[in-house]
Amino acid sequence: MFDKLKEQPADSLLALINTFHADPREYKVDLGVGVYRDEHGRTPVMRAVKLAEAYLLETQDSKRYLGPQGDLSFVSLLKPIIFGAGPNLGDRIVGIQTPGGSGALRIGAELVAAANPNAQVWLGTPSWPNHAPIFRSARLAVKDYSFVDLATQKIDFARVVEALSSATAGDVVLIHGCCHNPTGIDFTAEQWKQVAALLVEQKLVPFIDLAYQGLGDGLEQDAEPARFILDSVDEAMVAYSCDKNFGLYRERVGALYLASRNSMDLYIADTNMASLARVNWSMPPDHGAAIVRAILESKELTGIWKTELQEMCARVNGNRAELAAAHPDLAFIATQRGLFSNLAMSKETAAALRLKHGIYLADSGRMNLAGMQPADADAIVKALHAEGAL
């Protein structure tokens, strides 16, 4: 039977990690894989996380099952962080804990497929490479449209309007809530308004992917567009990841939220989310969500977490400013947000940057701004210049 299987390509970005580590050169810069790094190049366990783990070690007295929805205190403590402290929050939104933002996207995709198998998922490109495969694996049709023109580093807004105007009522629109991966380019306030109006007019369902809240301009600012979209539409979904903003990557911490103005629809959707979780992973892993819960239950730990997240955010934006200042043609990097920017380059150029200069970025030209130190800016510019990428 298994002789019928076709070999699948390895994830090229993950393969880059090994190549980087095997590179014997003293000077090398890893702008590849998408994790935060500090000024020593490390991805540390956050202070609040360490304290929460110590607290859990001491106080946790059982590891009994929690159920397919996971830790519901975690799910509700996150709600005000994401959706704000406004009234009626609980009445309009249900949620479940998922293994990372990926698990939330997967359950959300299957929920769409169960509710409307003919729904098309509109996906601006470039996007996180796992988006389209997740939707397709739930047997949904994915409609690509050009979102950012890498040559100009601008949103191709006419294309966005064209795409959403041609969508059918009941279609789903995948939207990066902040810190667009891979380009770092988010809608302007005016564009968010137009997008919201189009979603309402065309009766489309936004599926907001919020994987980097707090790593753009700050926790509140990064959530504002998602809150505005949720206020505008009747139905929406949010796939949330705590893996970046709590530094919990391998613990797989996320949540799927669903908003509706109809309480019966909400109730039924909630039962569907639980049953989909049941057939996918039965129950999500607990430890990471328990850490986030312990942090958010404690004023003191929440304060420590927010301070460290602000420091991380400031470091990334500081690196952006440094690189932007190093060459006028990179000025756009300072206006973009989140871990990533995506330079326009061929994969041959990306390979030359690695081989000749020790500057590691994805073949697509995506660079992780957290991977550099401010002092690397000149070497990066020199390498880009030497390879004709500037």
Ligand code: PMP
């Ligand atoms: N969405 C986007 C845009 C991402 O960049 C990522 C992670 N790289 C995810 C979702 C998935 O996050 P997680 O690791 O929590 O599954």
